[in-house]
Amino acid sequence: MSDTLAIGPALAALEKNGNSKPLESLLRSSLDKWKDTQLKIGVTGRSGVGKSSLINTLRGITGECPEAAETGVIETTREAKAFSHPDNKNLVFWDLPGIGTSNFPRETYFKDERVQFDRYDMFLILSADRFFQDDYLLAAEAQKSDKPFFFIRTKVDCAINSMRTAKPLLFKTDENATEKLLGQVRDEIMKEMRANSSITADSVFLVNCLDIEWNSFDFGKLISRLIDGFRDLQREAFVLTLNVRQAEVLDQKVAFLRGRIWKVSLRSAIGAAVPVPGLSIAVDAAAIHHETSIYMDQLGISKEHIEKASRRFSMDVNEFKASMNLKSFAISWTLQGIIKYIAESAISKTTAQTVLKIVPLVGSAIASGISYRSTYAFLDNTLTMMASDAKMFHRELLKKAIPPVSSL
Numbered sequence: 001m002s003d004t005l006a007i008g009p010a011l012a013a014l015e016k017n018g019n020s021k022p023l024e025s026l027l028r029s030s031l032d033k034w035k036d037t038q039l040k041i042g043v044t045g046r047s048g049v050g051k052s053s054l055i056n057t058l059r060g061i062t063g064e065c066p067e068a069a070e071t072g073v074i075e076t077t078r079e080a081k082a083f084s085h086p087d088n089k090n091l092v093f094w095d096l097p098g099i100g101t102s103n104f105p106r107e108t109y110f111k112d113e114r115v116q117f118d119r120y121d122m123f124l125i126l127s128a129d130r131f132f133q134d135d136y137l138l139a140a141e142a143q144k145s146d147k148p149f150f151f152i153r154t155k156v157d158c159a160i161n162s163m164r165t166a167k168p169l170l171f172k173t174d175e176n177a178t179e180k181l182l183g184q185v186r187d188e189i190m191k192e193m194r195a196n197s198s199i200t201a202d203s204v205f206l207v208n209c210l211d212i213e214w215n216s217f218d219f220g221k222l223i224s225r226l227i228d229g230f231r232d233l234q235r236e237a238f239v240l241t242l243n244v245r246q247a248e249v250l251d252q253k254v255a256f257l258r259g260r261i262w263k264v265s266l267r268s269a270i271g272a273a274v275p276v277p278g279l280s281i282a283v284d285a286a287a288i289h290h291e292t293s294i295y296m297d298q299l300g301i302s303k304e305h306i307e308k309a310s311r312r313f314s315m316d317v318n319e320f321k322a323s324m325n326l327k328s329f330a331i332s333w334t335l336q337g338i339i340k341y342i343a344e345s346a347i348s349k350t351t352a353q354t355v356l357k358i359v360p361l362v363g364s365a366i367a368s369g370i371s372y373r374s375t376y377a378f379l380d381n382t383l384t385m386m387a388s389d390a391k392m393f394h395r396e397l398l399k400k401a402i403p404p405v406s407s408l
Contacts, residue, residue: 020270023266023270024267024270027263027266027267028267030263031260031263031264034233034236034237034240035088035237036090037090037233037234037236037237038090038092039090039091039092039121039230039234039238040092040094040119040121041058041091041092041093041120041121041122041123041124042080042094042096042117042120042122042123042124043055043093043094043095043096043123043124044096044099044123044124044126044135044138045098045125045126045127045154046098046127046128047098048128049126049127049128049154049155050126050128050154050155051069051095052069052070052071052095053071053154054126054152054154054207055069055083055093055095056068056069056071056083057244058093058242058244059083059084059085059086059093059243060085060086060087060243060244067083067086069081069093078097079097079114080094080095080096080097080114080115080116081095082094083095085241087241087243088237090237091238091241094120096115097114097115098134099134099138100134100137106137110141117141118145120147121147121148121229121230121234122142122147122148122149122150122226122230123138123139123147124149124150124152125139125149125150125151125152126152126153126154127152127153127154128153128154128155128158129153130189130192131151131189131192131193133197136193136196136197136199139151139197139199139201140197140199143199143200148226148229149199149201150201150205150222150225150229151189151193151201151203151204151205152205152207152222153185153189153204153205153206153207154207154208155208156182156185156206156207156217157208159181159185160178160181160182163177163181182206185206186203186204186206189204190203190204203225205218205219205221205222205225206218207219219244219246220246220247220248220249221248223242223244223246223248223249224248224249226238227239227248227249227252236256239252239256240253240256240298245299245300245390245397246394247391247394247395250299250387250390250391250394253298253299254383254387257294257295257298257383258380258383260291261376261379261380261383262376264288264291264375265371265372265375265376265379266372267284268284268288268371268375269371269372269375284375285335285338285339286335287375288338288375288379289333289334289335289338291379292333292338292379292382292386293333295382295383295386296328296333296386299386299387299389299390300390300393301326301328301329301386301389301390301393306320306321306329309397324392324393324396326389326392326393327385327388328385328386328389329389342374342378
């Protein structure tokens with residue numbers, strides 16, 4: 001049963017006998033349901049193509065972390081190995097053994113208990129140069145099972161460097177040489193794929209596994225397609241677990257975070273809302289403090305993120321924050337700071353349109369209540385501000401961190 005359907009009986013219980021426990025329980029479990037949703041992603045490719053680097057990046061860690069997938073050029077995958085995301089044990093990347101080897105012949109690969117092909121929700125197929133018939137065979141099997149699969153060409157920076165060494169004059173005289181080369185790589189892979197398989201892949205993604213966090217190639221597009229490959233709660237779980245901060249991910253995060261607002265506001269309306277001094281509004285400051293902390297963490301602008309970024313560029317934290325000049329940095333996100341911010345801002349004056357959007361879900365009595373309206377308006381405006389700040393913040397980080405293609 002969906003949240004919107006289940007909320008009816010809980011509201012009826014509240015209105016009939018004042019029992020708010022069913023509604024409170026429903027809202028609490030609904031807000032955290034994504035954390036219990038399992039996602040299994042199979043990652044395959046030949047030795048040395050960068051499987052471990054990609055797995056570690058999607059888990060938000062580096063190869064130096066104790067829990068990192070082992071990187072290197074020696075093939076060590078004798079069985080499917082699981083690597084869970086450090087922030088969400090239910091998001092698991094599986095490093096799969098290669099298909100068509102003596103240990104895993106193609107004739108029995110898809111039924112092999114050591115592989116358990118059917119358990120994966122999607123597949124990432126990696127190569128550092130060309131794709132092989134076994135890659136196409138795996139994609140075809142995924143396609144038969146109606147599971148998403150994605151072809152990923154790694155180490156594109158190496159191809160660019162090789163071409164720059166071979167044709168230095170071309171890169172000096174043609175400012176579009178890099179893009180032309182990337183287009184040529186894509187076209188050649190897709191042409192070979194169509195000639196050697198019946199799969200319906202419409203693109204290949206070019207990435208740089210040396211510094212994939214700040215990838216200037218197709219990493220952002222890849223992430224968007226991975227997100228689109230999931231549905232419903234799996235998509236929400238994937239988006240809210242990801243640590244990467246490309247604009248494509250930030251937009252998806254904001255959409256899911258905004259979808260939480262009516263639930264948090266409803267909990268505020270039936271919970272511990274208290275009046276704000278000097279104003280005719282009431283809010284659950286603790287709930288707002290918790291939710292805004294989630295926003296900052298999800299969007300990568302929390303205190304910890306700022307401190308980490310300032311260290312990365314050898315800057316004083318306060319100097320670094322001042323250089324960014326972001327609105328959310330000027331606000332104290334403590335309980336008292338939030339109440340002060342509400343009291344000093346115009347956020348407390350919500351519009352009738354905001355309330356009307358939610359009336360069909362929670363009923364007019366609650367939607368028109370002071371606490372619900374105040375909390376909804378504050379969170380809605382705050383998320384908009386933080387989303388704008390996050391995009392600017394990560395755009396500036398990208399400018400500082402990523403080397404120009406000519407220096408790769």
